[in-house]
Amino acid sequence: MKTEENNDERFSLSQFEEMQSRIAKLEKENKILKEELDSGNNNDNVITVLDNIPLALVNLDLEGNILFGNAFYYSLFDIDPNYNKSTDSIFNLSQIWGTNMLDSISQLVNDKKSFDIETELKHPGQKRIYKTRGLCIKNEEGTINSYLIIIGDVTVRKKAEHELISARDRAEESDKLKTAFISNISHEIRTPINHILGFLELLAMDNLELDTKKEYRDIIYRSSQALLNSIDNIIDIARIKSGQIKLKKSEININDLFNSVHSIIPDLQTKNGGRQLEIIKRIPQNSENLSICTDANRLKQIMVNLVENAIKFTHEGRVEFGYKIINNNSLNFFVKDTGIGIKEGDFDLIFENFRQVDYKNTREVEGSGLGLSISKGLADLLDAQIDVKSVVGKGSVFYLHFPNIKIDLKDNNTNPQPEIFDTGF
Ligand code: ADP
Secondary structure (H helix, E strand, O other), X not given: OXXXXXXXXXXXXXXXXXXHHHHHHHHHHHHHHHHHHHHHHHHHHHHHHHHHOOOEEEEEOOOXXXXXXXXXXXXXXXXXXXXXXXXXXXXXXXXHHHHHHHHHHHHHHHHOOOEEEEEEEEEOOEEEEEEEEEEEEEOOOOOEEEEEEEEEEOHHHHHHHHHHHHHHHHHHHHHHHHHHHHHHHHHHHHHXXXXXXXXXXXXXXXXXXXXXXXXXXXXHHHHHHHHHHHXXXXXXXXXXXXXXXXXXXXXXXXXXXXXXXXXXXXXXXXHOOOXXXXXXXEOOOOOOXXXXXXXHHHHHHHHHHHHHHHHHOOOOOEEEEEEEEEEOOEEEEEEEEOOOOOOHHHOOHHHOOOOOOOOOOOOOOOOOOOHHHHHHHHHHHOOOEEEEEXXXXXXXEEEEEEOOOOEEOOOXXXXXXXXXXXXXX
8 A cells, every 4th residue: 555655756856857857848948939939919000000100211231132121112113022022222213203303312221321302202193292211220339231211201391481482582572562651641641631731821821922821722723632542552552451442343335434534635734743744545447436344443543543653754756545445255454655764674563562663862753662563453453464565765564455355346347356456675
């Protein structure tokens, strides 16, 4: 009985030893597996992280072959991740990288020169801006063993920067304009008010000759008109800028409109130096009943402004104004003068608020510099285009072109005049 017990003890001891060694073996295997598993998991984790950062990452070997590209890189350039992967050299992708970027990558691969550039790459369908950095990657011994290229899409940021800069420029420009506005307007308003107050005081003096009284009254009248005109201009430009002008369109007879412009020419001449100029109205033959649908007052305002400028800036010679029918739905109004002219570089400028061309400070004429910008604003509202052709010393032609307007020819025999008005310059 005792012997059997000893046998049992021996058996369990050897079993125990065997089990111990099996456990040790299993633990070792487990450790290796765990290590493998751990390292595998880490790689996956790293790749998941790399795939999800909003930057394209490309790892190159020393020859420039792509070892790794994250998901963002493949989606950014619309490349199939399996595309020719084993032999994929970065230099085979030239069409997407563009020459600028490729040059920098060449320098990185050939001369180990890091780079940091901003470039426009042709993304399929659209152009986008990328900030790209290329670096050398070193191993523990400090030897370069690969390259890393990091690409960030900065299109939205660049656009925002651009918008900020242009908003700042616009704010600065508007600040300048406001300053110009205040100084111009205070001049335009103060001058006639000072005249009115001064000559009212003089009028109150005793023993004034009748002629002198009349002269003073005329000055007061003209100054009041100028004041009213400046206030109208300020209100108009403010309304145009804030989109508050409401057109009152109706069927109007064009020749009536031209006759009413013609009727105020003597006043415009008196107001602007009273020079004896030849004033010619040119309207097409048989056009008595011609009508268009527009805002008569606003159209007249533009024409009066153009004719007044022509008179104001012409010392001698002629001012012609009228219109031509280009075809059944296109009209060309014009005002032509033989005045001082405008140099080509100033053609756009004169349509801006308060812009006046001052020839070496020899300006002798009055004006706020608002007339043409108001005319342009009104022309836009009337679906017309205002334009100028001019030669310094010879004269100017201002056009008001209606490219698309319904012209009612009634039963008149008016033939469209296909040629554009010849400026003669
Ligand atoms: P204003 O006549 O009040 O100065 P406008 O806006 O009407 O303002 O005109 C702007 C500028 O354009 C004028 O100051 C002048 O320098 C130039 N200009 C306009 N019309 C003519 C013209 N017919 N001939 C020469 N210069 C002109």
